[in-house]
Amino acid sequence: MSLxxxxxxAKYEPVLGLEVHVxxxxxxxxxxxxxxIFGAEPNTQTCPVCLALPGALPVVNEKAIESTIKIGLxxxxxxxxxxxxxxKNYFYPDMPKNFQISQYDExxxxxxxxxxxxxxxxxxxxxxxxxxxxxxxxxxxKSLHVGGATGRIHGAxxxxxxxxxAGIPLVEIVTKIVPGTGKYAPEVAKAYVAxxxxxxxxxxxxxxxxxxxxLRCDANVSLRxxxxxxxxxxxxxxxxxxxxxxxxxxxxxxxxxxxxxxKGERVVQETRHFQEESGLTRSGRSKExxxxxxxxxxxxxxxxxxxxxxxxxxxxxxxxxxxxxxxxLQEEWSVPDKEMAAMINADLLDTVEATVILGSDPTKARSxxxxxxxxxxxxxxxxxxxxxxxxxxVAEIVALVAKGExxxxxxxxxxxxxxxxxGKPAAVISARGIKVVNxxxxxxxxxxxxxxxxxxxxxxxxxxHLPAAGALIGxxxxxxxxxxxxxxxxxxxxxxxGQA
Amino acid sequence: MxxxxxxxxxxxxxxxxxxxxxxxxxxxxxxxSVDKDVHAFLHIxxxxxxxxxxxxxxxxxxxxxxxxxxxVPLALKDVLAQKGVPxxxxxxxxEGWRPPYDSTVVAKLKKNDIVILGKTNMDEFAMGSSTExxxxxxxxxxxxxxRIPGGSGGGSAASxxxxxxxxxxxxDTGGSIRQPAAVTGTVGVKPxxxxxxxxxxxxxxxxxxxxxxxxxxxxxxxxxxxxxxxHDAKDATSINAPVPQVVAAAKSGDVKGMKIGVVKxxxxxxxxxxxxxxxxxxxxxxxxxxxxxxxVSCPNFEYALAAYYLIAPSECSSNLARFDAMRYxxxxxxxxxxxxxxxxxxxxxxxFGREVKRRIILxxxxxxxxxxxxxxxxxQKVRTLITQDFTAAFTKADVLVSPTCPTxxxxxxxxxxxxxxxxxxxxxxxPVNMAGIGGMSLPxxxxxxxxxxxxFQIMSPVxxxxxxxxxxxxxxxALLSKWGAPILSxxxxxxxxx
Numbered sequence: 001m002s003l004x005x006x007x008x009x010a011k012y013e014p015v016l017g018l019e020v021h022v023x024x025x026x027x028x029x030x031x032x033x034x035x036x037i038f039g040a041e042p043n044t045q046t047c048p049v050c051l052a053l054p055g056a057l058p059v060v061n062e063k064a065i066e067s068t069i070k071i072g073l074x075x076x077x078x079x080x081x082x083x084x085x086x087x088k089n090y091f092y093p094d095m096p097k098n099f100q101i102s103q104y105d106e107x108x109x110x111x112x113x114x115x116x117x118x119x120x121x122x123x124x125x126x127x128x129x130x131x132x133x134x135x136x137x138x139x140x141x142k143s144l145h146v147g148g149a150t151g152r153i154h155g156a157x158x159x160x161x162x163x164x165x166a167g168i169p170l171v172e173i174v175t176k177i178v179p180g181t182g183k184y185a186p187e188v189a190k191a192y193v194a195x196x197x198x199x200x201x202x203x204x205x206x207x208x209x210x211x212x213x214x215l216r217c218d219a220n221v222s223l224r225x226x227x228x229x230x231x232x233x234x235x236x237x238x239x240x241x242x243x244x245x246x247x248x249x250x251x252x253x254x255x256x257x258x259x260x261x262x263k264g265e266r267v268v269q270e271t272r273h274f275q276e277e278s279g280l281t282r283s284g285r286s287k288e289x290x291x292x293x294x295x296x297x298x299x300x301x302x303x304x305x306x307x308x309x310x311x312x313x314x315x316x317x318x319x320x321x322x323x324x325x326x327x328x329l330q331e332e333w334s335v336p337d338k339e340m341a342a343m344i345n346a347d348l349l350d351t352v353e354a355t356v357i358l359g360s361d362p363t364k365a366r367s368x369x370x371x372x373x374x375x376x377x378x379x380x381x382x383x384x385x386x387x388x389x390x391x392x393x394v395a396e397i398v399a400l401v402a403k404g405e406x407x408x409x410x411x412x413x414x415x416x417x418x419x420x421x422x423g424k425p426a427a428v429i430s431a432r433g434i435k436v437v438n439x440x441x442x443x444x445x446x447x448x449x450x451x452x453x454x455x456x457x458x459x460x461x462x463x464x465h466l467p468a469a470g471a472l473i474g475x476x477x478x479x480x481x482x483x484x485x486x487x488x489x490x491x492x493x494x495x496x497x498g499q500a
Numbered sequence: 501m502x503x504x505x506x507x508x509x510x511x512x513x514x515x516x517x518x519x520x521x522x523x524x525x526x527x528x529x530x531x532x533s534v535d536k537d538v539h540a541f542l543h544i545x546x547x548x549x550x551x552x553x554x555x556x557x558x559x560x561x562x563x564x565x566x567x568x569x570x571x572v573p574l575a576l577k578d579v580l581a582q583k584g585v586p587x588x589x590x591x592x593x594x595e596g597w598r599p600p601y602d603s604t605v606v607a608k609l610k611k612n613d614i615v616i617l618g619k620t621n622m623d624e625f626a627m628g629s630s631t632e633x634x635x636x637x638x639x640x641x642x643x644x645x646x647r648i649p650g651g652s653g654g655g656s657a658a659s660x661x662x663x664x665x666x667x668x669x670x671x672d673t674g675g676s677i678r679q680p681a682a683v684t685g686t687v688g689v690k691p692x693x694x695x696x697x698x699x700x701x702x703x704x705x706x707x708x709x710x711x712x713x714x715x716x717x718x719x720x721x722x723x724x725x726x727x728x729x730x731h732d733a734k735d736a737t738s739i740n741a742p743v744p745q746v747v748a749a750a751k752s753g754d755v756k757g758m759k760i761g762v763v764k765x766x767x768x769x770x771x772x773x774x775x776x777x778x779x780x781x782x783x784x785x786x787x788x789x790x791x792x793x794x795x796v797s798c799p800n801f802e803y804a805l806a807a808y809y810l811i812a813p814s815e816c817s818s819n820l821a822r823f824d825a826m827r828y829x830x831x832x833x834x835x836x837x838x839x840x841x842x843x844x845x846x847x848x849x850x851x852f853g854r855e856v857k858r859r860i861i862l863x864x865x866x867x868x869x870x871x872x873x874x875x876x877x878x879x880q881k882v883r884t885l886i887t888q889d890f891t892a893a894f895t896k897a898d899v900l901v902s903p904t905c906p907t908x909x910x911x912x913x914x915x916x917x918x919x920x921x922x923x924x925x926x927x928x929x930x931p932v933n934m935a936g937i938g939g940m941s942l943p944x945x946x947x948x949x950x951x952x953x954x955x956f957q958i959m960s961p962v963x964x965x966x967x968x969x970x971x972x973x974x975x976x977x978a979l980l981s982k983w984g985a986p987i988l989s990x991x992x993x994x995x996x997x998x
Contacts, residue, residue: 055599055701089821091821099818294864300737301736
C-alpha cells in the first residue's frame with residue numbers, strides 16, 4: 001500500500017541538496033579551441049587536446065572563467081582570489097584522459113545564496129537556498145550503446161563514442177543542505193532551479209536548455225523523523241530534464257524513502273535515474289563505498305587568480321536580478337499577484353515578456369499564452385514551449401486584432417493554424433481564407449436581414465432594451481460566418497435601431 | 501666532418517663547403533654503420549630528413565636569411581610528437597602511433613630548418629636512468645658498449661658521442677638530459693621549467709618535465725637552446741618572458757667575479773673517487789679563470805629523492821591513464837564479447853613495462869584517499885623546502901655546482917633488479933627539477949679508475965639560464981686547453997670507419 005504525500009510529511013522532514021551542471025555557451029571548449037556547437041556530426045569538433053592525444057596540454061578558456069565569476073557574483077558568492085583546477089581520476093571510455101579536469105578543494109566561487117518565493121497555504125513565502133560552491137570543470141564525451149534492449153551498457157553489443165562534447169565548459173553549482181522546507185521541498189527545489197535558470201539566462205552565459213542537457217539537475221533527497229537532528233541517508237537523482245521533473249523527482253523520492261523507512265528498511269546511498277514517463281526513479285550506481293578519485297592539483301595548469309578590479313567590473317555589469325525584474329514587470333504590466341504567479345508557474349513569463357517587447361499589450365499577450373495556447377498544449381499533452389508558435393506569431397496576431405483585421409474568434413483560428421504547422425499567421429490567414437468582414441455595407445445587409453427576421457426583438461432594442469441586442473448580434477455573426485468584428489456589428493446595429 | 505661541432509657544420513654550410521643534403525647523408529651513413537652496435541635510434545626518418553635538408557639547401561641557394569643552425573642534423577628523443585613520424589616513448593603501448601601534430605619543440609626545429617634525423621631510444625616514458633627500460637632494447641654507451649648510456653635520454657646522448665648527430669633534444673624530469681650527458685662525455689641542459697614549451701612532450705611528470713638541448717659543446721647547446729625556447733600559448737606553464745641570452749653567455753664564457761657555490765650535500769660519501777677528483781680539478785680551473793668558489797648548504801636536499809619518487813609517480817599514474825586502447829596505440833584482447841574494461845586492462849598489462857607499472861602503482865597509492873597527506877602532501881612540502889634552500893643558496897652564489905652523478909656509467913644489467921640503487925644515480929640532478937631551475941652537465945674529464953667520462957653540473961636560478969652557460973663555457977675552454985683535444989676524441993672506434 002503506497003503512502004500518500006500527506007502521510008510522508010506528517011512524519012518526516014525532507015532535506016534537500018541540489019547540484020546543477022550548466023554548460024556554458026562559450027564559442028570554444030574549456031581547454032582547447034574546438035567549437036562547442038550542439039548537434040554536429042560525431043567527432044568533428046575534436047583536436048589533440050580534447051582527444052587526449054599523447055603530449056597535448058590544456059589551456060584555460062578565459063571566457064569560461066569570466067562566465068563563472070559572473071555566475072558566482074549573481075549568486076551572491078565570494079570570488080576566491082586563488083583557486084585551482086584538480087584532476088579527478090577515474091577510467092571511463094567517454095573520458096579521453098581518464099581523468100576529468102575539475103575544481104576540488106579550491107573552487108572559484110564559494111558561500112552564496114539564492115532566494116526563492118513560492119506559494120504556500122499561508123500565501124507567498126520566501127526560502128533562502130544557500131550555495132556552497134560554484135566551480136568549473138569539463139564535460140565528458142557521449143557513449144552510445146548499441147544492441148541490447150535498454151540502451152544501457154549492460155547487454156549492449158558495442159558502444160560508439162562521440163567526443164564532440166568532451167571538454168565543453170561546465171559549471172557546477174552546489175547548494176548546502178536545504179532543511180526547513182517541510183512539505184514544500186518539491187516546490188522549493190523547482191523554484192530554485194527555475195530561479196537559477198532565469199539568473200543564468202539573464203547573464204547570457206548558457207543556453208539553459210534542460211531538454212538538451214545544457215542545464216542538468218541532480219536532486220539529493222533525504223528524510224529524517226521530524227524533530228531529529230541527524231540527517232538521513234540520501235539518494236541522488238539524475239536525469240531530471242525539466243522543472244516539472246525536479247518537483248516530481250523530489251516528491252517521488254520522498255515517498256519512496258518514507259515507504260522504505262516505514263517498513264524498517266534502510267535507504268541505500270546511490271544515484272537514481274529519473275524516468276520521465278512514470279515519474280519514478282530506478283537504481284543507478286551505488287555510492288555506499290566512496291569512490292576514490294585521487295584528486296590532486298592539475299600540474300598542467302596554473303592557479304586562477306582573478307584581478308580584484310576585474311571582478312568589480314564584472315559585478316558592475318551584472319544585469320537586473322530576475323526576481324527584481326519580475327517585480328518591475330508586474331508593476332509595469334499591472335498584473336495581480338495571482339496572475340503573475342500563474343505566469344511564473346507555467347514557466348511563461350519570459351515568453352509573455354518577449355511578446356510584449358514585440359509590441360503587444362501585456363494583458364492580451366498574457367491571456368493568449370495562458371489561455372488559448374496553454375489550453376491547446378494541455379489538450380495535446382505537451383508543454384507550451386514545444387508548440388510551433390512563437391512570441392513573434394502571437395505579437396503579430398495581437399496587432400492584427402488591435403487593427404481590427406481579426407476578431408478574437410478569427411484570431412483563435414489563426415493560432416490554431418500556426419500551432420497545426422500551417423505556417424506563420426499571414427500564411428494561415430491567406431490559406432484558410434480568414435478575413436474580417438469590415439465592409440459596413442455587407443454588415444448592414446446582414447443587420448437588416450436579422451432585424452427583418454426578428455422584428456419583435458428589434459423593436460425591443462429600438463425601445464431601449466439593449467440586452468435584447470445580443471440575440472440579433474448572434475444572428476448577424478452567424479450570417480457572416482463569424483468573420484465580422486462583433487464590436488463593429490454592435491455599433492452599427494445600435495445605430496440602425498436608433499440607440500447610438 | 502661528422503666529428504665537428506654543430507657550429508662548425510653550420511659555418512661550413514654557410515660557406516657553401518657542404519650542402520645540408522650531403523651533411524645529412526653523412527650522418528645517415530654513420531647511423532647505418534654504427535647504430536646496430538649503439539642502438540641510439542628507434543626510428544630513422546631517412547626520407548623526411550633528406551627532404552628537409554634539400555629544402556634548406558634550396559632556401560640557401562635563393563639567398564634567404566637562415567637561422568644559425570639551419571641545415572644541421574639533429575636526433576630527437578622519441579617522447580616528442582612529430583607529425584607523421586612514429587612516436588613510441590620507448591613503450592609497446594604506443595607502437596605504431598603516428599602523431600597528427602607537431603610538438604612545439606618540433607615546430608620550432610622545423611622553423612629553424614634543423615634537420616630531424618629520427619627518434620632516439622629512451623627508458624619507457626622517460627622512467628629510468630639507463631635506457632634499459634626501453635621496450636625496444638637498451639642503448640649502448642659508445643665509450644664502452646657493455647655499459648649504459650644513462651637515461652632516460654640515453655639514445656640522444658649516445659647519438660652525440662657516437663657522432664651519429666651533432667645535436668639532440670632530450671627531456672629531463674629528474675636528470676634525464678644531464679645524467680646521460682655526464683656518462684657519455686657530452687653536454688646537456690635542462691632549461692628553467694617553463695623555458696621550453698611542453699606542448700607535444702608526452703608527459704611523464706608534468707610539473708617536472710622539461711625538454712632541453714644536447715650537443716657536444718656548450719656553444720652548440722646554447723644555439724639549440726635559443727632555437728627551441730620561448731613562450732608558447734599552448735602550454736599554460738610556459739613562462740611569458742624573453743629567452744635568456746644563452747648564446748652570448750656561451751660565447752663570452754666570462755666568470756670573472758662570479759660566485760660559484762659548491763653544494764655541500766651533493767658530494768662526499770657515495771661519490772666515486774674519480775668523480776670527486778674531476779670535480780675538484782674543475783673547481784680549481786674555474787677559480788683560476790677568476791671565479792670565487794664558496795660553499796653553500798642545502799639541508800633539505802636529503803629528502804629530495806624520496807619526495808621525487810612520490811611526486812613523479814603520482815603525476816605519472818594520472819598522465820598515463822590515457823593509454824587505454826580506445827583511441828590510439830596498442831589494443832589487446834578486443835575479441836568478441838570483451839568489454840571496454842577488459843580491453844583496457846589487458847592492453848595496459850601487455851603494453852606497459854615493469855618500471856612503468858611500478859611507478860603507476862606507487863603513484864596511485866600515494867594519491868589515494870587516506871594516504872594523500874602523508875605521501876603526496878608531504879612531498880609537496882619538501883619540494884617547497886628544496887626551493888627555499890635554492891633561494892637561500894642563490895643569495896650567496898650566482899650559480900651552484902656539483903658532480904652530475906655519483907658514478908660513471910655502470911654495466912648494462914648491473915642495477916636492473918635494484919630500483920633503489922638505480923634511483924640513487926639521480927640524487928644530484930633531482931633537486932633542480934623539484935625547484936624548476938636550470939641545470940647543465942658538461943664533461944669534466946675521465947675517471948682515473950675506469951677511464952669513463954665524468955659530468956660537472958652547474959645550476960642557475962629561474963630564468964637566469966645564461967649564467968650556467970657562462971660558467972660552462974669557461975670550464976670547457978680551460979679543460980680543452982688542458983687536454984689539447986675534445987674529450988670525445990677519446991671515444992673508442994666503433995664498428996664503422998669515420
